[in-house]
Amino acid sequence: MPSSPGRTAQVMADIRRRAASRQLGPGDRLPSIRGLARSLGASPSTVAEAYDRLAAEGLIRARPGSGFFLAATALPLSLAAVAPQPEREIDPLWMSRQALDGGDAVLKPGCGWLPADWMPDAAIRRALRTLSRADLSILTDYGSPLGAPPLRKVLARQMSMAGLPVAADQLLLTGSGTHAIDLICRFMLRPGDTVLVDDPCYFNFRALLLAHQARVVGVPFTPEGPDPDAFAHAAARHEPRLYITNSAIHNPTGATLSARIAHRVLNAAAVADTVIVEDDIFADLEPEPSARLAVLDGLTRVIRIGSFSKTLSASVRCGFIAARPDWIAALTDLQVATQFGGPSPMAAAMVAEMLIDGSYRRHLDMLHRRLNRKRREAAASLAELGIQPWLTPRAGLFLWCRLPDNRNATVLAERAFRENVVLAPGDVFSAGRTARNFMRFNVAQMGDARLMPMLRRLLGEVPPYGPPQQPGRDAAGMTATGASS
Amino acid sequence: MPSSPGRTAQVMADIRRRAASRQLGPGDRLPSIRGLARSLGASPSTVAEAYDRLAAEGLIRARPGSGFFLAATALPLSLAAVAPQPEREIDPLWMSRQALDGGDAVLKPGCGWLPADWMPDAAIRRALRTLSRADLSILTDYGSPLGAPPLRKVLARQMSMAGLPVAADQLLLTGSGTHAIDLICRFMLRPGDTVLVDDPCYFNFRALLLAHQARVVGVPFTPEGPDPDAFAHAAARHEPRLYITNSAIHNPTGATLSARIAHRVLNAAAVADTVIVEDDIFADLEPEPSARLAVLDGLTRVIRIGSFSKTLSASVRCGFIAARPDWIAALTDLQVATQFGGPSPMAAAMVAEMLIDGSYRRHLDMLHRRLNRKRREAAASLAELGIQPWLTPRAGLFLWCRLPDNRNATVLAERAFRENVVLAPGDVFSAGRTARNFMRFNVAQMGDARLMPMLRRLLGEVPPYGPPQQPGRDAAGMTATGASS
Known part of the structure; x- marks a missing residue:
């Protein structure tokens, strides 16, 4: 030839x-x-x-x-390698980049955070002025490897009051909630290890786990948490190193973990010797605390992580990890080796100031009320288009909704993006790509009058996704196994 | 049995x-x-x-x-696993943790940064007050994945003026200089890959590379840069993926790379297809710019990183990467996946403010004069104890010194630590552990009157290290190959 x-x-x-x-x-x-x-x-x-x-x-x-x-x-x-170039597919990283990149002209009902004008403007500016008078060492030094003691003290007190006693050597400050999970993955995972996630789950878990070359297995999610039988089955079959989840105000569904399922998940994790990362970054939006894996387990095999990006400021960059002392010691070494120091001592000082002076608590009260109202309003507007929430969340930003007539959410998101609207189609949240007619809406980002008419028009234009849903599938439209790699 | x-x-x-x-x-x-x-x-x-x-x-x-x-x-x-427990040996992580952990009662002539009162106090406080009046979105949002445009613009202009033209898509802001190198390692390295470093080199390179499970090979260092024959030999023999170095004000020696060696290193790297990370975090302390690998190479196979931790504030947490656009795109994805966003937009705004209003430039002028004076004073005091610098640096914080009579620097550092003084013994900088009678001194941290008498007393107490140095070894006391894993 x-x-x-x-x-x-x-x-x-x-x-x-x-x-x-x-x-x-x-x-x-x-x-x-x-x-x-x-x-x-x-x-x-x-x-x-x-x-x-x-x-x-x-x-x-x-x-x-x-x-x-x-x-x-x-x-x-290259994480970009998961999607064809140059026209990048709608994947978890596309989702992050578009939501982060879009300027003020872009509407973002698909993003995962509150608008700037929902944040505690006066309290942040006051904290900055207070900071401008702080000890020079706070403004110039690296600070302690575990993170600034005042903030760690307030956090430990809050956790103890919520039933999770935490000693000083069990708490490490990090650069963000995502950074906290990344450190844990570096500590726990080797390439090829299996990690369980919920299906659906926060889309960036998948991008993060790809960076660690982990094998991702999705567990079908129910309105009370992961399906306990499917979880036990997946844990026994795959013996995963980690399970990463949100217990309170689950992303994207807004569901709350029940105590019954929490107990079963812990037992199955113990049998399979799986470590659990409980990502609690939306927890402060809960009016009443719900069941927590970390509280039941007492930080034996559960690691709790959190941050202030969603409730205070994403610009301040401060997260934390609560875990066993021996793990915290190793995670601290890893953070020093890879970042030389934890979060900015200035950032930690600002957060501590707002936690101590009560402005954070008052801000949360306002957020609860405002989110409740916006959630009702958004649900009513979406219902007019035939878009139905999978469940009515007790709290938080999100409505996880099924599109009418089995419309393809990915195609809808692509069309909306051409009109400068970032939506969050179901499949970016699903390891098993089983949520093609679902969409996550952020109720705090739906105030623009152009949004609903555009959605109505596009719903009429986009095709349905494949055959109609099988009656045997569960309410979230997920397959029985939900497992995928 | x-x-x-x-x-x-x-x-x-x-x-x-x-x-x-x-x-x-x-x-x-x-x-x-x-x-x-x-x-x-x-x-x-x-x-x-x-x-x-x-x-x-x-x-x-x-x-x-x-x-x-x-x-x-x-x-x-566990990075701690490299040292026996519970009495941890003096290793790179011990060095970082002690220098970071010690409170005000601890003297730190071994640390790698300036005292808080050398930093631009008034300019930082003014930048914080300016920030307290900034747009709310800067105070609360994640910001652009590449980092805040105003700071990227100033940095690009400065680099272009220094002979390194950088386009907007070639610059990524990160959480710190170390974080910049960590992202590059995640992007470039797989476990078992070989990385060349200078012997001696900044100790945290070794801790960072251990976290990436890389094989570290040291190249003997001369007063003008890496030994070019040894570098070419190591590059040809090991075909390393990366070489990480400081060209200006090398850590720990304070040496300056010569143009002649820069050219030879680039050619050897091209033959072996090795990517070079030029860590320039001390570069702004140079009064006159010296040879740079990135400038000769034009960001083809050289990646430049920098930060403001050493010259402005370590609390502000802001570094950067200048590299090829395709690499920057992939590094940006990695940073989004692992941190969800770059450095704090507030931090970037503060740094940009101080770069634009001229306070950073005035501060650098002051630092040059003050460091020159302290370097002369420290060299004179050390000479009285028979402690001799390996070379007289043109600029920077460090004096890399040989102890008299072949005294064991590690034992000296252990004894000093019991007296609340953190020293930096040679071996933590040496992949080949070939600098046992060397010590790095930070001339800006030697003002305390207790220091010199203590050093004099301890020098009389500690034993010499092994047999006297062989005449065949070079001035830095390093072996001919310098290679170690």
Whole structure:
């Protein structure tokens, strides 16, 4: 077979795809010319020409006598590789980047945070003025590796009052809630380890776990927490290293974990020797505390994480981890090695100030009332379009809704994005991609009068997703196993 | 052989050591009872009893029919495992933790930063008051994934003026300089990859690379940069993925890279296809810019990182990466996945304010003059004790000094620590542990009158290190290869 331009391009595309999907890493040897020719049904001269062209581009390099290798300067570990380029698919990272990137002209009913004008403006400005008079060491030094003692003290007191006694050596401040989970993953996971998540779950868990090269298995979620039988089954079958979940105000559903399911999940995790990360970043939006895995377990195999990004300021960058002292010691070493110090001592001082002077508590009271009202209003507006919440959350920002007539939420989100509206389609939350006609709405970001008419119009335009839902599927439209890798 | 209590304890200690040193990870299967008995020369009943006792402790768990496994709740990936417990050896992490942890009662001539009262007090407080009047979105939102545009614009302009043209999509803000290197390592490295560092180098590079499970190879360092022949040899032999270095005001030596060596290092890196991380966090302390790998290379295979922790405030937590646009895109995704957002927009706004209003430039002028004076004074005081700098740095905080009579710097640091003085002994900077009679002094942290008398007394007490230095070794006391893993 002679070399042909079309075939050469195909072989080049094949190698590029392997590099982008990380089947081939920088420095890895490429298949031999003969071997690849055989497996692709191409001529050796076609493959040789493709390799020469890729070497000229710099993607691969020849080493005399030992073959071709992917260049170190080729794009290595890339999260973007999970989606085709250049038109990036709607995936978890697309979701984060669009929500973060969009300027003021973009409406964001799909984002996961409150509008700036819901935040405690006066309290933050007052805390900054107070900070401008603080000890110089707070303004210039690295601070303690565990994080600023005043904030750690307030947090420990709050947790103890909520039934979770926490000693001083069980609490580490971090740069954010996501950073807290990332440190835990670095500490606990090795590439190929299995991690359980809820299906659906917060979409960035999946991007984060991809960065750790973990295998993600979804457990079907019910209005009271993960399906306990499916959880026990997945735990026994996969012996996962970690399970990551939100117990209070679950993202995206807004569900609350019941004590009954909490108890069963803990027992199944104990049998499988699985560590649980309870991500409580929305917890302060709860008017009354609900069941917590960390409280039942007493920080034996449960790690609690939190932050102030959702309730106070995302600009302040401050999260925390509560865990066993030996784990906190190791996590502190990891944070020093990888960040040289925890969160900004200035940031911790600002947060502590607002927690101590009562402005945070008053702000939360206001948020509860305002979110309750907006949740009712949003549910009523969406109902007019036939968009129904899966459950009525007790608290929080989110309504997890089914689109009418099995409309494809991903296509709807793509069309809305062209009109400068960022929506959050179900599949970015689902490891099993089983929520194609679901959408997460942020009730605090739906005030713009253009939104509902646009949704109504687009609902009429987008196609339904595949066949109608099977009656055997559960209320969230998820498959029986929910497992996917 | 019957089971004996002493032998049982030995077997238990052996398994604990394997877990601590990560030979055994959580979930890993332990050796079979018979196999371990054979290899340790113990009786199977001794090993069985040791396993039962470890299972009762929770370190390991039995799975009926399939043997014993290290428990997931056993201490997994632990950087502390590199040093024996509970009395931790003086290692890179000990160095960081002690320098960060010590309160005001501790003298820190071994730390790597300026005292709080050297920092621009008035400018920081003014920037905080300005910030308290900023747009609410800066005070509450996540900000753009690449980092705040005003700071990125100033940084790009400064780099362009220094001969390194940088486009808007080539600059990413991060949480710190260390965090910048950590992101790059996550992007570039896989466990087992080789990374070149200078011998000696900044000690936290080694802790960071341990967290990435990289193999670290040290290249002997000369007063003009890495030994170019040794670098070319190590690059050719190990084909390292990365080389991490400081070109300006090298840590710990204070050396300045020469243009001649920069050129040779770049060529050797190109042959071996090695990516270079040029850590420039001390660069602003240079009165005149010196040779830079990034400038010669134009951000093809060199990545430049920097931060403001050393020159403005370590509390403000803001670093940056300048690199190829495709790498910046992938690093941005990684930062979103692992931190959800870059540095605090508030922090970036404060830094930008001080860069734009000229207070940073005036502060740097003051720092140059003050450091020059302190460097002369410290060198004179140390000379009285027979402590000689390896070279006289053009700028910066550090004096890298040889102790007289081959005194053991690690023992000296241990004794000083008991007297609340944190010193920085040579070996924490040396991948090859070839700097046992060297010490890094921070000239800005030597003002306390107790320091010199204590050093004089301790120098008389501590033993010399091993045999006298071989004449064949170079001035830094390093071996010819400097390679170590």
